[in-house]
Amino acid sequence: VDTILLGAGEYVSSGGLSISTTQSGGVWFDVYSGGTASAGTVDAAVMTLSGGTAIGTTVTRGGTPTVSSGGIASSTTVNSGSFLVISSGGSATDATVQSGGTATVSSGGVLSGGTISDGSLNVSGTTVTGAGLIVDGGTAIGVTAIGALPAGSTGDSVIYVTSGGVTSNSVLESARELVVGATAIGTIVSSGGEEDVQSGGTTINDVVSS
Numbered sequence: 467v468d469t470i471l472l473g474a475g476e477y478v479s480s481g482g483l484s485i486s487t488t489q490s491g492g493v494w495f496d497v498y499s500g501g502t503a504s505a506g507t508v509d510a511a512v513m514t515l516s517g518g519t520a521i522g523t524t525v526t527r528g529g530t531p532t533v534s535s536g537g538i539a540s541s542t543t544v545n546s547g548s549f550l551v552i553s554s555g556g557s558a559t560d561a562t563v564q565s566g567g568t569a570t571v572s573s574g575g576v577l578s579g580g581t582i583s584d585g586s587l588n589v590s591g592t593t594v595t596g597a598g599l600i601v602d603g604g605t606a607i608g609v610t611a612i613g614a615l616p617a618g619s620t621g622d623s624v625i626y627v628t629s630g631g632v633t634s635n636s637v638l639e640s641a642r643e644l645v646v647g648a649t650a651i652g653t654i655v656s657s658g659g660e661e662d663v664q665s666g667g668t669t670i671n672d673v674v675s676s
Contacts, residue, residue, distance in 0.1 A: 478503055478518060489513065489529070499536055508548075515539060515556065525550065525567070533558055533575070544569060546597075552577055552604060565613070566597045573603030573629065580606075582641070584613035585624040589644060598624045601631035601648065609633065611641035615658060623662065645669065 478484045480500030489495045489511035497503050497518030505522045508529035515537030522541045525548040533539045535555030544550045546566025552558050554574030563569050565584035571577045585598025611624040623644035627633050631648040638659030647666035655674045
C-alpha cells in the first residue's frame, strides 16, 4: 500500500495485489497473470501487464503502460506526453486520454469505451506524429472523441484507423476520424465532427447529425 518505486522495480504475480504504487524515473513494474495493481501512478516509467490487471492507473510525464496478451487495463488516465499501448491479446476498458496523451491499439489488441480529449495526430504517409488514438490493426469500440477539431490539413485527426484496424460505434464531437486501409462501423458524427475516409478505408452504418 502506498509504495514508491525510485530507480527500482516490482512485480506482482498470481494472487498478489499492489495498491497506490507510484513508479517514478524509469523503473519497471510487471503485473503477471492473476496479479492486480490498483490506483497506481506510472510517472516517467514503464508498466507491463503480462496477463495481469491494472485498475485506475494514472500515467504522467512520458510513462508507458503496455498491455500484452491476457492483460487488462481498466479506467486508465493518460496525461499529456504519456502513452498507453495495447498489444496483441491485451485489452483496455474506459481509458481517458487527455490532451497531449496517446493511446495505440496494435493488431490483436482491443480498446472498449473511453474518451479522447483535444487530440491532434498529424498523418503524413506512414508517419504519424502528435497525440490522440491510433488504431493500428487493432479494434476500438465505443470511444468518444471530443474537443476542438484540429486545425491544418485533413491529415490532422483525433482518431487514426489504419492497417486493417476497426472502430465500432465511435462518437465524434468536434473531432475527426481518419480511416485509411481500415474499417469504421456505426460512427456517430455529431455537430462539428468529421470522418475522413481515404484509400482502402470503409465506413458502414454511419450516422451524421447536425
